Amino acid sequence: MGVEKSVAVVGLGSMGRALAGAFVRAGFPTTVWNRTPGKAARLVAEGAVRVDSVEEAVAAGSVVVVCVADHDVVRGLLRPVGGGLDGKLLVNLTSATSVEMREVAGVAGVDGYLAGAIMGMPQDIGTAGSSVLYSGPRSAFEAHEEVLRVLGEPVHLGADHGLSSLYAGAGVSLMWSVLNGFLHGAALLGAAGAGASAFVPFARRSIATAAGWLAGYADQVDEGAYPGVDATIASHLTAMEYLVRESEASGVNAELPRFIAGLAERAVAGGRGGDGYAAMIELFRTPSGPPGRATG
Template identity: 35%
Template sequence: MSKIGVTLIGLGPMGQAMVRKLLAAEHAVTVWNRTASRADALVDEGALRAEDVGAALAANTAIILSLTDYQAMYDILGTATDALSGKVVINLSSDTPAKTREAATWLAGHGAELVTGGVMVPSVLVGEEGAYVFYSGSRTTFDRVQPMLKVIGRPDYVGEDPALAQLYYQAQLDIFLTSLSGFLHATALLNSAGVSAASFQPYAEDNFASMSMYLGDAVKQIDSGEHPGDQASVVMMGATADHIVGASEEAGIETGLPRAVKAHYDRAIESGHGADSWTSLIERIKKP
């Protein structure tokens, strides 16, 4: 059986990387991009250029979108809604869960189905070992396009709600972005005493590597709602959070991040959870 053809709209770094992997796997790929010149190299490499959005949609049933946000989808597909009926739109663009659900309704109104996705690697790693993508939406529809999607990374289907893939994506980026800022803040603290980032690196690496060790017990406590703090209590860790704020003030560096962390501990202590473990902070995070 020949491989299904696919249309890819949105040729930023991600879209371009996906087109190249799909071509390498011998899928026929039709491309369209607002700035047409971004398709030139891909056409030289074997992609088919659609002259307009209507032609891009007409070329295939499977339509991958790799755009800045969901507004870009409306800006593009809104110009050719007559061509949407029967299409499977696989939107791999980032946006909020609510906007994702609205898009599913909008597409259904035009006879198309939405599969949402969040790509969990940078463009240079698309389709490489370890690359994966969260997907959600109709399972039946997803199964129709899954073999083709394997080319860009391991497809991890997370549920029927189209917003779920976005939430998983954002949860991963929530950890990633917060951790990166934490690392930079810690480095700035050491820089204030003349310590270089390179000197700190082995210790920061050790810290990141050991972080996942805590998760096994943490998820049990979070899911059960039981937070025994016999090994390390909120009061003890809150005192450390306070010391980091003090150290940051003394160093003259930005204090917003450590103050936000300290606030979690302060509120847990104020509400009588000082003897619990740090996992009980999740209740304060859920009810700001």
Template identity: 40%
Template sequence: MTSDNLVTVTVIGLGAMGRALAGAFLDAGHPTTVWNRSTGKGDDLVARGAVLAASAEEAVRASELTVVCVVDYDASQAVLDPLAEALAGRVLVNLTSDSPERARAAAAWADEHGIAYLDGAVMVPTPLVGGPEALILYAGSRPAFEKYESTLKALAGQAAHLGEDHTLAAVHDLSMLDFFYASISGLVHAFALAREDKVAATALAPYLNAITSILPPIAAGMATAIDEGNYDGEQANLSMMTASVDHLLHMSRDRGLDTGHLEAIKAVADRAIAKGHGADDWASTIEALKG
């Protein structure tokens, strides 16, 4: 883009992520207005060329595209509700994390007030915002996304539109975070288990690459198996793998470690086996997650 056709943007919410988003717009040359509910934030952005608006309404009216990123949808709607008239006819991108139900309600509010609405989810930490590998997911108005796709790519090189259903970004976001938090919690427990036997976390970490490197093909294969309902356990079946969970439980209990997550894993696996999936792949445990 040339300086003549750079889109004017507004960022509402100057927490760590909001500041990163505004900074990415500034780095890309977009005229950027910022506003935060509490004072004392945004001076660093102003020093880089942003305009600090005196009010949320002033911020919205300054730009054709507004991005909001606050703690949750209670906070975002508290800011946005009085701005319905100012936002009418403009595009609003909500990068606040919350549930699919809250996304649907926000979309209904936007539609009622004539606001083109995109619900989104930032899938990277703040240091990666603006980079080519960063990923932000969007759902909602396709015309709005297509019009501003190049602008939104200032925030993340990977800007994916998932569909017109406004809940899709939140569904993807929380599903991916489900995997992330379960994974890092398991990692901490693994370090704790090793530490109990005098093995340092830094000694164990290099060997964990043998596990992490096989996760992408496992994810792809498991996704196909689940979508097709075909849980071929020829390579490794659930009964065999559940025995390994038993070993982990015994070792953890012997060392006085919390075993809550392992007991939950074992309970789901046992239910799947009881349903006849003992000879199937671990993916079959999805059939036991609802009891």
């Protein structure tokens, strides 16, 4: 481990405390700051140094990790630091949009800033169950990779500071879609007295089958061509409408399948009925209108 590397963690919520604890356990000199000093007590007992200002924290660390409530807080904390970040690496692990992550580059300087997204829970930090997505200069990532690896498997996505947020958003969109589909299916089976545990093996096979389609769908998306060689959106819509009726007949909430069918109906109305299902991306590429107002 490079002895010249030291870490400052700004923000000691549950995730910030987990980050700082991982650095302390890994043997890095670790300085911490939080608006509420009491949150640092356990970390100080483990070997961290608590300071009274963000400026002191930044001065103490060659790597400055910020993990606070939101982007507005990040801007407020970093604005008075100014040139104090020169020659240091700023790692912003605050949940923020891609636009907000790019804005921070104006404060940190492009050469010394990595935007990050944590793929895991606080208890996962520093374990095999954690990975962290980073975007920003490859040189900054490689120069500090041994420090970053302390938190979990580090994954560099590219130079655009917005990529980590975009990948994280895409990941949780997929996660929620899978989980909601599983839970709706479990409710549907439960209406007939079948347990959710019995659904798991079938659900896993179904998810694996769908995962096998992804590479082909990705090629179609990248090429902008959607041949309906297996099943068209119109034929998918017929199956979706069946699922809506089945849910209603079983006394199960039908909002999820009705919503999915509604998207397909809009694609069909837009002339995509004869295309393969990957053509749905053209609907998702269209910005949505105000809440409660459909767009086509």
